[in-house]
Amino acid sequence: MTYHxxxxxxxxxxxxxxxxxxxxxxxxxxxxxQTLKIGYVSPRTGPLAVFxxxxxxxxxxxxxxxxxxxxxxxxxxxxxxxxxDTQSSAARAAEVAGELIQRxxxxxxxxxxxxxxxxxxxxxxxxxxxxxxATICPWEIWADGRPAPTYSYLHxxxxxxxxxxxxxxxxxxxxNQVVGGLWPNDTDGELYRxxxxxxxxxxxxxxxxxxxxxxxYTSILAAxxxxxAEILQAAPIPPDWVxxxxxxxxxxxxxxxxxxxxxxxFPSVAETLGxxxxxxxxxxxxxxxxxxxxxxxxxxxxEFADGYGRQWTPPMGFNHALFEIAVAAFKAAADPKDxxxxxxxxxxxxxEAISGRYDFTAGPxxxxxxxxxxxGQWRRNTSxxxxxxxxxxxxxxxxxxxxxFTPLR
Amino acid sequence: MIAAxxxxxxxxxxxxxxxxxxxxxxxxxxxxxxxxxxxxxxxxYLALVVATGLGVPVLAAVPLILPLAFGVGVVLQLVLFERxxxxxxxxxxxxxxxxxxxxxxxxxTGASANPRSLDGGAxxxxxxxxxxxxxxxxxxxxxxxxxxxLGSLHLVLARTGFGRRVRATAxxxxxxxxxxxxxxxxxxxxxxxxxxxxxxxxxxxxxxxxFDPYAGxxxxxxxxxxxxxxxxxxxxxxxxxxxxxxxxxxxxxxxxVRFAVLAVHVLFFVVLVVRPVRP
Numbered sequence: 001m002t003y004h005x006x007x008x009x010x011x012x013x014x015x016x017x018x019x020x021x022x023x024x025x026x027x028x029x030x031x032x033x034q035t036l037k038i039g040y041v042s043p044r045t046g047p048l049a050v051f052x053x054x055x056x057x058x059x060x061x062x063x064x065x066x067x068x069x070x071x072x073x074x075x076x077x078x079x080x081x082x083x084x085d086t087q088s089s090a091a092r093a094a095e096v097a098g099e100l101i102q103r104x105x106x107x108x109x110x111x112x113x114x115x116x117x118x119x120x121x122x123x124x125x126x127x128x129x130x131x132x133x134a135t136i137c138p139w140e141i142w143a144d145g146r147p148a149p150t151y152s153y154l155h156x157x158x159x160x161x162x163x164x165x166x167x168x169x170x171x172x173x174x175x176n177q178v179v180g181g182l183w184p185n186d187t188d189g190e191l192y193r194x195x196x197x198x199x200x201x202x203x204x205x206x207x208x209x210x211x212x213x214x215x216x217y218t219s220i221l222a223a224x225x226x227x228x229a230e231i232l233q234a235a236p237i238p239p240d241w242v243x244x245x246x247x248x249x250x251x252x253x254x255x256x257x258x259x260x261x262x263x264x265x266f267p268s269v270a271e272t273l274g275x276x277x278x279x280x281x282x283x284x285x286x287x288x289x290x291x292x293x294x295x296x297x298x299x300x301x302x303e304f305a306d307g308y309g310r311q312w313t314p315p316m317g318f319n320h321a322l323f324e325i326a327v328a329a330f331k332a333a334a335d336p337k338d339x340x341x342x343x344x345x346x347x348x349x350x351x352e353a354i355s356g357r358y359d360f361t362a363g364p365x366x367x368x369x370x371x372x373x374x375x376g377q378w379r380r381n382t383s384x385x386x387x388x389x390x391x392x393x394x395x396x397x398x399x400x401x402x403x404x405f406t407p408l409r
Numbered sequence: 410m411i412a413a414x415x416x417x418x419x420x421x422x423x424x425x426x427x428x429x430x431x432x433x434x435x436x437x438x439x440x441x442x443x444x445x446x447x448x449x450x451x452x453x454y455l456a457l458v459v460a461t462g463l464g465v466p467v468l469a470a471v472p473l474i475l476p477l478a479f480g481v482g483v484v485l486q487l488v489l490f491e492r493x494x495x496x497x498x499x500x501x502x503x504x505x506x507x508x509x510x511x512x513x514x515x516x517x518t519g520a521s522a523n524p525r526s527l528d529g530g531a532x533x534x535x536x537x538x539x540x541x542x543x544x545x546x547x548x549x550x551x552x553x554x555x556x557x558x559l560g561s562l563h564l565v566l567a568r569t570g571f572g573r574r575v576r577a578t579a580x581x582x583x584x585x586x587x588x589x590x591x592x593x594x595x596x597x598x599x600x601x602x603x604x605x606x607x608x609x610x611x612x613x614x615x616x617x618x619x620f621d622p623y624a625g626x627x628x629x630x631x632x633x634x635x636x637x638x639x640x641x642x643x644x645x646x647x648x649x650x651x652x653x654x655x656x657x658x659x660x661x662x663x664x665x666v667r668f669a670v671l672a673v674h675v676l677f678f679v680v681l682v683v684r685p686v687r688p
Contacts, residue, residue, distance in 0.1 A: 047623055049522030185667055208666035213627055215423075215618060216655075218416045218543070219662040219669075239524045243618035250536040250545035268523040272619060276534075 036070060036077045036336055038326055039084065039100035039109040041121050042319070046088025050238075050266055051113035051136065054316045057308050059083060062323045065296035070327060072336055082106060086117050094120035101128045108132065108329065108342060110322040113315060115141045115187055122152035131343040133325050135318045138162070141187050143365040151343045155325065155358050155369040156318070157285050159188070159261075161395070162373050163195040166259045167202070169281065169375055169392055170231050173407045175256050178203045180229030182220065182244060184236055185209035188262055192235045205229045212237050217244045221251045235261040238269045245276055256407045257281065259375075267311040270378050270386035277378045277386050279408045284376040284390055286317030286355050290399055294354040295324045301354055311385065318371075321353035356396065372396035377405060412542040413659040419544070421635075421655030422552030423617070425648040427610040427628055428635035429559055430603035436642025437579045437599045440490055441502050444509040445607055446629030450622065451512060452478055452608025453615035454520060456527055467527045471612060475605045482604030483597045490600060491593070509625065516622035527615035551613045558606055559648050566644075575599060579642070634677040 040059070044052035059081060066079040082104045084096035093116060100106045101124065111121035111134040118134035119142060125132035132152040134142065138159040143149075170179070179202050183189035189209060197204050205227035207220045224232070232255045236244060241263035248254070263269060264282035271277075288305030304320065305312035325346070330336040332345035347367065350359045358369045372395035376388035391405040427449055434440045442448075452474060459470040485508075493504035529547060536545045566572035574595050577585040586592055614620055614628065631654065639650025654673050661672040 045517060045522065047522070047621070049517070050524075053521070053523075210662075210666040211670040214666075214670060216416065216420050216658065216662075219413060219659065220666060221543075222412065239619040239621065239624075242524065242526055246534065246617070247545065249534040250547065251543040252536065266523075272524060272526045274528060 034075075034077055034337070036079045036330060037104060037106040038079065038081045038323070039097070039104060039106035040081055040322075041084045041086060041093060041096055041100070041109065041111045041117060043088040043093075043113055043117060044085040046086075048086075048088040048114055048116070050268060050313070051315050052085070054308060054310075054313055055083070055319065058316055058319045061294075061299075061304070061307070062296065062320065065294070066323075066327070070330060070336075072331055073334075077330075077336060088116065090116040090120050093117045094124055097121040097124035098128075101125070101130050106130070107337060107339065108326050110134070110326060112136050112319050112322060118142055118154065119146070122146070122149065122154075125152050126150065129343075130339055131329065131346060133322055133329075133346060135322055136315055138188070138191065139363070139365060139368045139370065140191055143368060149367045151339070153325075153346045153360055153367045153369070155321065155355075155360070155371060157283070157371050157373040158364060159191040160195045161370070162261060162283055163192065163199065165283070165373050165375055165392060165394060166233060166261075166281075167196075167199055168394060169259065169405060170202070170257055172405060173257055175230040176228060177201065177231075178205060178227060178229045179231045179233050180205045180207070180224040180227065180255065182207045182232065182234035182236060183209065184212050184214075184240070186212060186237075188235045192233065192261065196233055202231075203227075212240060214240060215243060217247045218251065220244075221248055221253050224255075225251070225253055230256045232258045233261075234259070234263065236263050238263045238266065242269065242272055245273060249276060254409060256409055258408060264378065265314050267313065267386060267388075270388075275380075278380060279406065280378045281391075281405075282376055282378065282388060284314070284374040284388060285371055286314045287374075287376065287388060287390060288312050289390060289402060290317065290354070290356060292352060292354050292356050294320065295352065296327065299354075304354055317355040321355035321358070324351075324353040325349065325358060356399075372399075374399060375405075377403065379403070410663070411540070413663050414656060415542050415544065416548075417656030417659035418652050419548040419552045419655070420658065421652030422555040422648070423548075423610070423613055423651075424631050424635045424654050425651030426551065426555040426558060426613060427607065428632040428639075428647045428651055429555070429562065429644060430606035430610075431629075431632050432636045432639070432642055432644060432647040433562065433599060433606075434603040435636065436644075437575055438490070438494060438596055439498075439501075440494060440600075441505065442490075442603070443502060443505040443629065444512060444625070445505075445603075445632060446625030446627070447509045447512040447516075448478075448481075448604050448625075449607040449611035449614065449628050450516070450620050450625045451481075452611030453527065453620045454516065454525070454611075455608065456612045456615060457525055460527070467529055467612065467616065468532075471609070474608055474612070478605040478608035479601035482601035485604065486597045486600030487593075491596065513622050513625065520622065522621055522623070524619040524621045525615070526619045527612065529616040533616050547613075547616055551617070554609065554613070555648065555651070558609070559644050562602070563644055571595070571598065631673075634673060638677060638680050 042052040069076045069078040086093035109132040111118050113136045115137045118137040134154045135156050142154045183193045259281040290301040329346045333341040360369045375392035377391045378386050379389050381387045389403040431445045460467045493501040533547050574590045635650035639646030658669045662669040
């Protein structure tokens, strides 16, 4: 028998294959009566895994610091940390948050890295009335479009604040004040488009809301060159940025200032770009040069970063700070096992963590603590690696500047 | 407009380069290889390891990688695909899907999820201007390689004894077998070529942009669309399909970049609705 393959057959088979998903085994854990259980949700695998890369190190440090338990109101509570991986999926993040609440019966949930983790986890916690602290998601994305939060909190920077800081830097150089905006069709891209376009004094050449994963940027580059953009403001995902910036070199587009949010946070991306990374400007919300200490074991940001053994990444500091905030909340609550009391206690917190100061009493939105945003410029160091050197500290002058900003040309 | 057409054709060449191995494997063996994109990513990682390990430029590593990839293809065919193909239409799809998941997770474990890229040196960043259109040398090279690969595949299939056996097997497996064609080595050779072209495409992908262990999925989607639009199992059709994808993407981007990638998927859908069966 012979048959001729048809497209329908081919696609039918393809469709069936895509149904064959797989699910990971669930971990059981026993609930101790007076143990304080902390649930930690982060993307450890999948496209966002670079955010969770330092998790094992951070969790190790926290577990060591809390190994003797917490002494609250004359009682000592042992602390257990239950870790869940979102596999970089928002649906999976909601699912594991549900598991932490229902099965593990945790006393607080910590969620970190991108809106795909922070928002679904916060929603689950609100529904189940379990306290939650989230980080690494601009507060606008976390707060917008959700009902006013009671049990969930966020400690991070904001996009509007970041745009202000970027604009401050642009004003320092001599340019024609034309900003090319490379903003994709995602939440971050839309926010940058909204805030940069709203700023007076700058003419914007918009890339249009291209799809994440676009392989060809020649039409966008032609638009930027045609509009004579001397400043580039971009908020792409890391792989797209590498593709774009290489094509920019191929097409000889070289603005005076290139400020890149989101994509240039990680040293691995700078290493991928090599020489092309030199002089790019990126936000700094945490760096090993921050003059702050861990409230758990007193180690400085420098010691904390050096102990990692690899090049430090910004999420390390904020992920560690989540645990510091959780411990502070347990201590501030009358009864650390009382969910409502712990949630209310977070709202009264003001303090210092390895990431800097946090203040949940006076945020820009309910249950938000705003972190300061600094700017850094990528520079090659003597060992050939690229470092993010702090060049702007307007929002937190206690953090020292490490170098002078220099335009690309 | 002219710029968009030129860029579209060049981009299409790179789509066709990924797609030709997929097209070949399906045309000859009826093998829908879901792991094709992941094998391309493996090729890029291999180039990275060889180039940094030996301290040679990426382009010098390519002649070393291709035989290796060919060998991997042969082994995969003999060990895995051959058995799967005996299990009906669905088994190869499920097996290669499993292979895809396996490759992704092995790569994450072995190389971490960080996006990597291949350093093509000054050549990869150079460009030239012709008639007001800025063109990248790398893109031109990618297109040229795609044409050379497709052309030589065409010659091999049309002119050599191996090609004759491949065509006979593709037309009618049982009849070819009755006529004395030893099918196993034919299939193994085709699988080898398929994986080798995938690896080559992966290297170009790595030179042009980035790759990470999960990049295979997106590569596969564009390759599938090029294959389907160009007509299943037809090599030059695949090049045509790739170019149609590239040009569509560019022309729509002129109007609004938001719809550039979407337009490609819509085009694919329209082709399926209007002409679902190969004539």
